[in-house]
Amino acid sequence: MTEERPEYRVWALSGIPEVQQGDDLAKLIAAAEPGLADGDVLLVTSKIVSKAEGRIVEAADREAAIDAETVRVVARRGALRIVENRQGLVMAAAGVDASNTPAGTVLLLPEDPDASARAIRAGLRELLGIHVGVVVTDTFGRPWRAGLTDVAIGAAGVRVLDDLRGGTDAYGNPLSATVVATADELAGAGDLVKGKAQGRPVAVLRGLPHVVDGGTSVTGPNGAAGPDGEAGEGTDGARALVRSARDDMFRLGTSEAIREAVTQRRTVRAFTDEPVDPGAVRRAVAAAVTAPAPHHTTPWRFVLLESEESRVRLLDAMRDAWIADLRRDGKSEESVAKRVRRGDVLRHAPYLAVPCLVMDGSHHYGDARRDGAEREMFVVAMGAGVQNFLVALAGERLGSAWVSSTMFCRDVVRETLGLPAGWDPMGAVAIGHPAQEPGPRPRRDAGGFVEVR
The missing domain is CATH 3.40.109.10 (NADH Oxidase)
Incomplete structure (x- = not known):
């Protein structure tokens, strides 16, 4: 008997037009990929979410826009600032982006990325009758690691964290500290095919239906999920990935x-x-x-x-x-x-x-x-x-x-x-x-x- 080999497929969507304020992202995605199926995960770059939600602001001085989005400065080196922004994310420049936006303007992160993910998921369910997971992604640097990677800043219908504590490994050893950042791993997989400058802001991941659920954000030992919620409403979403100040050993620069x-x-x-x-x-x-x-x-x-x-x-x-x-x-x-x-x-x-x-x-x-x-x-x-x-x-x-x-x-x-x-x-x-x-x-x-x- 041949052992089943776990595998998944991920691809970027072509045909997503330049997004304008007021655009319905669910309709744009459904038109670009009408073959979406239950259990798929949509990996959506935050930039198009921000554009659709009108988060483009006039700013002759990007630094002033960063100041407005900053709750506290964590670290500073020259002109580079690592800050906590109003969404609770610790990142460079508060997520304020001056690229791929008209001159004299900057792009802010979505006001509530989890709500944005829920809206896209609900729209796809209404349009195509499918239950998918949605992850809104953005690019982060990381302490102690060179280079950038995409992470989840918003999520709906996705197991954001897999809490394996209380389970055992392949040798029967107890797992006492293992909590997997599943949504971040999904975001990174999508970034491999979207690229940073190829104009493909949405990716689809297929083959991991177990990470898509009816709304539970965090799974318990051995994948056990908590009570289901419709379309992810009422869950923590990607907010669950942000450590509380009390638990963050590296909170301060x-x-x-x-x-x-x-x-x-x-x-x-x-x-x-x-x-x-x-x-x-x-x-x-x-x-x-x-x-x-x-x-x-x-x-x-x-x-x-x-x-x-x-x-x-x-x-x-x-x-x-x-x-x-x-x-x-x-x-x-x-x-x-x-x-x-x-x-x-x-x-x-x-x-x-x-x-x-x-x-x-x-x-x-x-x-x-x-x-x-x-x-x-x-x-x-x-x-x-x-x-x-x-x-x-x-x-x-x-x-x-x-x-x-x-x-x-x-x-x-x-x-x-x-x-x-x-x-x-x-x-x-x-x-x-x-x-x-x-x-x-x-x-x-x-x-x-x-x-x-």
Whole structure:
């Protein structure tokens, strides 16, 4: 018995005229290929969808049009911008295209590519009585890969993602992370025959009827589909291919990542019980020790209190020292209790770090003025190191609070932690997963902090 060989065929349609605003794409496609059949997949270049929907706009300056379509800039190099556009797609130039459009105009992506795909599919069903899948495609570059390829930006009646998790491979091994971007694979197949400049904006793929369904966007393990919907209405369509911000490990470009880590670094005083990854803290220390320092020294030391016993022992000793100091200052018991409670952020944190300043390599000049300035240089370097540390923690999605309390009882901290006499504790950093999202940061006008001479 001969084993069935899986195969498919894909071809580009000839005879699609220059598309004008208001054209019915389903009618143009049906006229060019009246032999379409159930289970076919139509791969439609977004450019003709945009033209039919009147997405041509006058724009003497393409950059201005890109600005209007941009939600955020992800990365920039020279004139090239990778941005997130209003459709939620991350791509070059927001998808604004100045080619194959009259001079002085640019072409924008369809307003809702999934809705466009649904309209074409419904039109073909009405005209030809067939159930097909429709994928609206556009050309993307990709991180870490040279060259361009077509991907799906809109879809209807197509299994956009095949979720194979929970199934097994040919050897019986469990699949735990495999989700196939089926719609993107279909788009790439169509691009091979459409070409970029041959005037063939539509391709047909035949032979894979299992990727066409009654409306389900995402299939489950082993191809199991969810509830059917008519013509793809009510499904996510190609939107399912766009990672949410929460799940996207590579959401930020280099410059944006630096800016966001700095601006999103907030003092966090309430933490969850979720354990802190010690590796994340060590990566933050590695960032800390890249800070500038005088005389090519390394004045930073970080004491990491990873056990609850070490944290409690230190905080109890510090509390006793604070209380004794406050009572010597004549503070009332109510005032003492109130001030001690301010240190609770350290006690409730699941992880503590004590940054310490060491003066190894410092110069001694023999007069108070220059020796004082020498120490100040080292203290400034310590602050730079701790700032790096806090920003890196924010990049690890960890909250932190730098509390100065250890500086008021350094001898107690050194004795409790068994530190060398030359190590000066410079506060303590409470670290953990934030119990809630921080509120909006009040805007500060940088101009108010600048003097120009």
